[in-house]
Amino acid sequence: MADYMDQLFKNVKKKGQPATPAPPPKKEEKKAPETKSKLEEKLAAITREAKPAAAAAPAAITLEDVRKQLSEIKKEGKVAPGPGKELEEKEPEDQKSETEKELDRSDKKEIDSYGNTKIYRLPNQPLLYYWTPVVRPGSSEKAIINTIKEVATRIISIAPYKIRDPEQRRNVYYQRILEIIKDSPELNIPKAKFEFYADAVVREMVGFGIIDSLIKDDQLEEIMVIGPNTPVYVFHRKYEMMITNIEFFTDGEIQDLINRIARQIGRRVDIASPLLDARLLDGSRVNATMPPATVQGSTLTIRKFREEPYSIIDLINSGTLDVHAAAFLWTCTEGMGVRPANILISGGTGSGKTTLLNVLASFIPDTDRVITIEDTAELNLPMRHWIRMEARPPGLEGTGELTMDILTKNSLRMRPDRVLVGEVRHDEAFTLFTAFNTGHDGSMGTVHANSPQETVIRVTNPPMNVPDVMLSGLNFIVVIHRLHDKKLGTIRRVTEIAEVTGALKGKPKTDTIFKWDPVPDMLKRTDEPMEYMITLQELSGYTRKQIEDEIDKRATFLTKLLRENVHEMRSVSRKMKDYLTMQKG
Numbered sequence: 001m002a003d004y005m006d007q008l009f010k011n012v013k014k015k016g017q018p019a020t021p022a023p024p025p026k027k028e029e030k031k032a033p034e035t036k037s038k039l040e041e042k043l044a045a046i047t048r049e050a051k052p053a054a055a056a057a058p059a060a061i062t063l064e065d066v067r068k069q070l071s072e073i074k075k076e077g078k079v080a081p082g083p084g085k086e087l088e089e090k091e092p093e094d095q096k097s098e099t100e101k102e103l104d105r106s107d108k109k110e111i112d113s114y115g116n117t118k119i120y121r122l123p124n125q126p127l128l129y130y131w132t133p134v135v136r137p138g139s140s141e142k143a144i145i146n147t148i149k150e151v152a153t154r155i156i157s158i159a160p161y162k163i164r165d166p167e168q169r170r171n172v173y174y175q176r177i178l179e180i181i182k183d184s185p186e187l188n189i190p191k192a193k194f195e196f197y198a199d200a201v202v203r204e205m206v207g208f209g210i211i212d213s214l215i216k217d218d219q220l221e222e223i224m225v226i227g228p229n230t231p232v233y234v235f236h237r238k239y240e241m242m243i244t245n246i247e248f249f250t251d252g253e254i255q256d257l258i259n260r261i262a263r264q265i266g267r268r269v270d271i272a273s274p275l276l277d278a279r280l281l282d283g284s285r286v287n288a289t290m291p292p293a294t295v296q297g298s299t300l301t302i303r304k305f306r307e308e309p310y311s312i313i314d315l316i317n318s319g320t321l322d323v324h325a326a327a328f329l330w331t332c333t334e335g336m337g338v339r340p341a342n343i344l345i346s347g348g349t350g351s352g353k354t355t356l357l358n359v360l361a362s363f364i365p366d367t368d369r370v371i372t373i374e375d376t377a378e379l380n381l382p383m384r385h386w387i388r389m390e391a392r393p394p395g396l397e398g399t400g401e402l403t404m405d406i407l408t409k410n411s412l413r414m415r416p417d418r419v420l421v422g423e424v425r426h427d428e429a430f431t432l433f434t435a436f437n438t439g440h441d442g443s444m445g446t447v448h449a450n451s452p453q454e455t456v457i458r459v460t461n462p463p464m465n466v467p468d469v470m471l472s473g474l475n476f477i478v479v480i481h482r483l484h485d486k487k488l489g490t491i492r493r494v495t496e497i498a499e500v501t502g503a504l505k506g507k508p509k510t511d512t513i514f515k516w517d518p519v520p521d522m523l524k525r526t527d528e529p530m531e532y533m534i535t536l537q538e539l540s541g542y543t544r545k546q547i548e549d550e551i552d553k554r555a556t557f558l559t560k561l562l563r564e565n566v567h568e569m570r571s572v573s574r575k576m577k578d579y580l581t582m583q584k585g
């Protein structure tokens with residue numbers, strides 16, 4: 001094994017030289033001279049290349065490192081034993097977490113299962129239990145996995161970030177690693193274990209190690225690692241907060257994972273800079289902390305990205321709002337072609353603000369130029385004329401910061417039709433309200449607040465400091481809540497749509513237009529007269545009745561999409577735009 005690896009690395013060392021096939025080691029002569037030369041060819045190929053991509057591969061390691069590690073592995077006798085010998089299989093019992101052992105002993109009741117996942121209820125446990133098989137390689141397996149990883153890092157010349165689609169990325173790596181395993185009889189891996197090792201290496205190189213299966217579960221919204229020797233928690237779409245059988249045994253394991261994630265996006269987390277807030281290549285949001293920022297160990301919070309964004313039909317289907325409120329918001333966002341409304345979406349943490357903003361933004365006509373400004377880019381819009389801006393924290397030297405406000409100000413110099421600010425928290429509020437007041441009609445943002453009144457108070461007080469009079473530019477506040485329903489579990493509801501009035505008279509107030517009634521679980525329209533409707537009447541020449549009729553027609557149209565089960569965001573957005581084109585005739 002060591003001879004063989006030595007040979008490989010000698011070849012790697014001959015950078016820039018033509019490939020010289022190494023003589024096959026004596027021991028292996030009969031066995032696989034051909035497969036070995038394949039491997040050598042690959043090695044030779046990367047030595048010929050200038051290797052820019054290989055240099056960008058994760059974890060640049062030196063040849064010396066690899067050799068040292070290999071000889072160490074060998075010294076410890078952890079390398080695959082001689083030909084013919086079976087790999088030592090470790091009993092997985094000691095690899096189980098305490099929580100899992102507790103689950104084994106308990107009088108559990110399975111309440112759901114899908115794929116490999118099982119959901120249990122445990123007596124006297126407030127949280128449900130999420131169980132998924134955890135592959136924890138034994139120490140001998142780990143040594144082999146590491147060896148394959150080292151070889152793969154050298155041989156595979158595609159940097160993971162070059163393949164954006166995570167599924168494709170995995171497949172490409174899986175195939176390459178399988179080739180390496182097949183081409184390396186020296187590793188002495190029984191054929192039946194090829195896939196086990198290929199899976200394990202992929203999980204560690206481009207996946208998420210032991211939380212990989214959680215990342216792949218579409219039912220999970222959030223994955224929360226809170227430290228070593230304590231279970232990983234997950235937030236499930238249906239069952240909310242759950243405890244899992246997965247546990248990191250050391251802080252080092254968590255830090256390794258954090259560093260791997262950080263490296264993929266060109267960032268670093270360490271004692272000097274122990275916080276990371278970032279977006280993964282697939283759009284998922286990641287926050288990582290390390291000691292000393294978190295006392296009990298490193299943490300990782302992953303908000304998973306939904307590949308298929310919610311459409312208005314999805315939100316209607318899940319009861320977040322009804323067709324009437326949806327048709328109303330559609331009309332306001334589009335503005336009957338004359339005057340789109342400026343809207344703030346308010347709600348608590350994880351209530352669905354960004355999702356709702358995304359849905360409303362999908363109503364924006366294709367003729368408009370849209371600029372979005374976010375802390376971490378989450379919006380996923382169907383239009384082409386869209387510029388995405390993303391804030392950036394200061395670098396290690398404390399320079400280079402791009403605040404939300406700097407970006408929002410800049411966006412106003414880019415001749416936008418619509419400015420959408422992901423989350424309004426500080427000075428950017430003033431800038432967004434400037435956009436509201438300077439003809440960028442149909443601009444929107446989200447605010448952390450629980451009611452229209454609280455939104456007004458928050459916006460007009462520090463740190464946002466928007467003067468009362470500027471509120472005249474804001475038309476509507478849409479409030480969304482995440483609630484717990486005894487039967488349905490977590491539900492999200494638009495609980496109020498309010499119009500902001502009176503700002504020009506120095507007394508901004510909010511008038512409720514729609515209000516959610518929890519008993520029948522319905523959004524009820526109130527009879528409030530609307531300033532916005534008067535503006536629409538004046539600018540469009542339609543009567544109030546005609547506008548209301550149009551909203552009803554749109555509600556009927558949405559009902560039709562619902563019935564036909566058209567719910568994919570792009571198709572819904574297309575059909576809604578086609579509807580408007582037809583209206584114009």
Ligand SMILES: Nc1ncnc2c1ncn2[C@@H]1O[C@H](COP(=O)(O)OP(=O)(O)OP(=O)(O)O)[C@@H](O)[C@H]1O
Pocket residue numbers: 221304306315318320347348349350351352353354355356423492
């Ligand atoms: N109406 C909805 N129905 C079902 N799930 C939803 C709905 N809205 C949002 N979600 C899910 O809830 C999670 C949080 O949504 P979102 O990011 O939109 O919330 P937020 O209020 O913007 O959160 P934050 O406060 O962290 O910015 C996401 O996983 C999203 O897919």
Ligand SMILES: [Mg+2]
Pocket residue numbers: 353354355423
């Ligand atoms: Mg958000």
